[in-house]
Amino acid sequence: MSTTAPRLLQVRRSERITPRMIRVTLAGDELAGFTGDGPDRRIKMFFPVPGQERPAIPRAASGGPVWPAGEARPAIRTYTVRRFDAGAGELDVDFVLHEGHGPAAAWAREAQPGNWVAVSEPGGRYVPDPGTELHVVIGDETALPAVATVLEALPGDVPAIAFLEVADAGEEQDLPGTADVRWVHRGDQEAGVPLAAAVRDAQLPPGRTQAWLSGESACVKDLRKHLLDERGLDRRAVYATGYWRAR
Template sequence: MSAPAPTAPSRPARPQILLTVKERVQLTPHLVRIVAGGEGMALIEAREHTDAYSKMLFQQPGTNLTPPYDLDALRAELPAEQLPTTRTYTIRRIDLDAGEVWIEFVVHGDEGLAGPWADTAKPGDPVVLRGIGGGYSPNPDADWHLLGGDESAIPAIASALEAMPAGARGRAFIEVSGHADVLDLVAPAGVEITWLFRGEAAAGTSTVLVDAVRAAEWLPGQVQVFVHGERSAMKALRPYFTDERGVDRTQLSLSPYWAYGRREDRFQAEKREPIGQV
């Protein structure tokens, strides 16, 4: 009788980083910045990646739970709909000297869980992070850069633009609802920022980003690409970069941050299914 196959060790849970809201800043009608800090900053290290992100834990309205959350105990005590929910957000900035992290949220009325939380957050409210990851930073050896995305990618794009050397060249395409959502981003003089307006179309249903990227002049030399946003747009752009333009895969960062009509738990689950492959 053969021995049973060894069980792969489970990945240890990332420690919960407990912070509190220091300030809420309304950047545009649809974008809110939460500045957080506190003793939990001791668990955060400086990162070179400009697409740093974290899993955030949000408690359900009315549950009045106190972080850190003992998730195993809560699963045994509470129905699933009352458990804290995980959402993934890009960290706009980590400032260890100031003891702050900036996290920016897209807000569309009372839709979802994280957006409404950010819309009403006040100093002292808890912020619970589970580790910080990331994988992209501008390559100083690239001849030019191409960046793109919708509102969900603004924090990462803004961080990347700020991190580029003064002589960097490139194009950045950012899809938003309208003119009121335009931000004054810091960027090298040689990087042109184009704001794309989808108007009355719902986020995730417009082709303005795909159309603009495909129509843009393709500059000579080695390009580094960073394009993130809604899943269908990312699916449409991948063959353009890999097949039509022959972008080196080591210089291509392209993946969806969200999918139209999907909550994050379903969106994350679909990454393992054919529909979620980009």
């Protein structure tokens, strides 16, 4: 956890961007000084538990975070800064409304203007390598917010291919940048299975390649190994994060 206390924010509005994805726009005085720009910026989000109006948040202290006594601890999950607009004082987070009944997705589904949530300082280390001849970007729905920020940051004159798994055509989104985007529909297959197949079956042009991949953890682990062992990518050129576990 960061040494800075989480920022308490309020929902300004929310909007369905596809049938299974909701964009929640957060705002508040505590957003001042937030540094959410850049590709793939991750935040911890602190959600109130039932019965709480605001989530309990820890006070930053030199020996580690100190939680308020007698208050239930929040549900904490990791999300992506989809958009931060310092001028408008707004932070957008896109939530997948998955069927797993988790507290984060449930909170987003019900989010109303004025609802409270807290966010940590953003982290994340991905930067496009200027010496790269091909960028490969791989992800599922949960990764789409980060994929959008990654594609935005890629140089327009270097080829980029994105393999993106979503439930069906209704979950495809317009994405920034010039990448060759290859949508894969899950249908009734297990999460990650069609994505792994699409990447394995693809012909990739030769050249120094950098890869960014995120999604279901087992799929990410499998594809990271594929990129390193079968495609021969350099370990330092593969930036992989498991975002959620199917079981």
